Amino acid sequence: MGVTIKDVAREAKVSVASVSRALNGHGGVTAETLERIREVAARLRYIPHGAARSLITRRTHTIGALLPDLYGEFFSELIRGIDLAARTHGLQLLVSSSHDGAAEAAAALRAMQGRVDGLLVMSPHADAAFLRQNLPVGLPTVLMNTVLERDDYAALSVDNAGGARLVVEHLLGTGYRRIAFIQGPAGNHDVAERERAYRDALAEHVPDVAPIVLPGEFDEASGYRAGQQLAAMQPRPDAVFAANDMMAIGCMAAIREAGLRIPEDIAVAGFDDVPMARYVSPALTTAGVRIAELGKAALEQLAAQIDGNGDGTPHAHVRIPAELVVRASTARAPSR
């Protein structure tokens, strides 16, 4: 279909080699021919064919991002961070979400082979075996929030346990006792770490209080349902810690609709600190992760791996801390 380098060469009365040299600034062409080639290329609206170029160059200037989902503010922020960093490195972004688990993720990984210079993988539901089986060998890869085993790959992950513990201890310290927890999708590694920290903190500080755990799916709707259940419980919990902010926000809506006040009747806290958390009312207490920073850091690491390819830089495992962000939704303990 399109106009190729041969067309330009013929029109400019030079060889394709000269056109390539001229357009890529490799020198070895006289200023006069360079100008002529440039003119012809522009007139013909010649655009190099990416696939052909990267076939020989072995560079695609593209990185692939395999994410569990694209829904919600968390991924919006994450992609934004990745995109921003990618832009400064002159890299394009090929995204893929692996909703339905292993099979689709594997297919996406295959489809990326030969189209990307590196891989950014976030796959909280994939185990190490899946990764070893499906990750292309020899392709720079950075794992995010993925269960890590050996130092095969570079990895970044947020400190789920630390963040969750901060939240629970904040709630306890503010005077709340009966603290419920809303889970995320089953089998999600992040969720598991957060729930474990929740249980541990409870067992450590108030061993006489039993954990209360409700199911959730990381979206507002499931948080809303959990909120309805909470409001109807007897005795009613006095605080709830949702495994992410989206659910916390949905939960708040349900609590309000049940005629209860936040935080007087039930305090609410989340995890992630999505941009919206500060704009809901009351503003949401949460464990803040610099989500965009996480994406940026991952891409930087990947870019470094791509550039200095193969030299013995050990595959770093970085833990991103989560810090407590206290807002109005957990403001003061109820008098008791």
Added chain:
Amino acid sequence: MGVTIKDVAREAKVSVASVSRALNGHGGVTAETLERIREVAARLRYIPHGAARSLITRRTHTIGALLPDLYGEFFSELIRGIDLAARTHGLQLLVSSSHDGAAEAAAALRAMQGRVDGLLVMSPHADAAFLRQNLPVGLPTVLMNTVLERDDYAALSVDNAGGARLVVEHLLGTGYRRIAFIQGPAGNHDVAERERAYRDALAEHVPDVAPIVLPGEFDEASGYRAGQQLAAMQPRPDAVFAANDMMAIGCMAAIREAGLRIPEDIAVAGFDDVPMARYVSPALTTAGVRIAELGKAALEQLAAQIDGNGDGTPHAHVRIPAELVVRASTARAPSR
């Protein structure tokens, strides 16, 4: 680096042609050799090289999405809709955002040449000349919310004017008079349409009331600033219509912090109906656009264009209606 089709052929003691036929299910291989080839390919973990394949196939199974930005819920929803539809068509997604306008957008477009089967372009700040100059010729393309001129390209756009008019008339009908408007980024086509409808509706229904227009940048922060200005104005407007929901939400926060009530002191309305709109408090009245649907529809249209390539299906221009979603943030008019 990787293992190629030649390695598989050698190991299975057949020609590369047979390997290709076998693995692509083109027939012409005996069941026995097919099995052997499959086994070798699996053992060697052979993955076809995408660039090489698409070079000859002229199919990349990838579509490029050029968006003005990736920030916020609007794009999150849009990408999600596109991704969902792409998945059902077996297409990958190459995203690119063109923050800094023309130059970067042009570069992104060039980089996509030969890597995508079609283009999804949303570029509210690009004019027709830019598009004609930079869009690759002969590549299926669908424009979204872009100023359209002739029927060169298929295009979808939301009915900005209709939606904005609905919002303003709702505010007027509920009893608000002094209605302010918060703009979006300068030169943005959507914003221009919304502002025009706002002015027209005001002029038509309450010609004695002067428009009040504040600058904005589509993000919460600029909405917040606008809210501060609003709260300090003398006389104070009794309602504000933000050009998108993100700004409306930021604006609400500022209004609340100024000690004013919503909607008793100032009513607030937005545009887009992002998922979060129903979860803020009070819930936000807005002009609802099925954002994910928009993305989905655009991709469907593009996929159709790619498949039935070139046959005279006229390039449709579809207008997506925006419907009024009334929530608590504009609940009742102040008594006057």
Added chain:
DNA sequence: AAGGCCGATGAAAACGTTTACGTTCGGGCT
């Protein structure tokens, strides 16, 4: 004036696939 060197240019190989076209071979038909 002859030889050598360097800069500009062209020819061709290479990247990893798919596919058009041959070639071989076995079997069914006359």
Added chain:
DNA sequence: AGCCCGAACGTAAACGTTTTCATCGGCCTT
């Protein structure tokens, strides 16, 4: 028995680049 046909498989061209290597001048040096 000879012929033809189709199935299985191999050879090689093609896709659009980049890059190595060779070639061709011209100019500088001796």
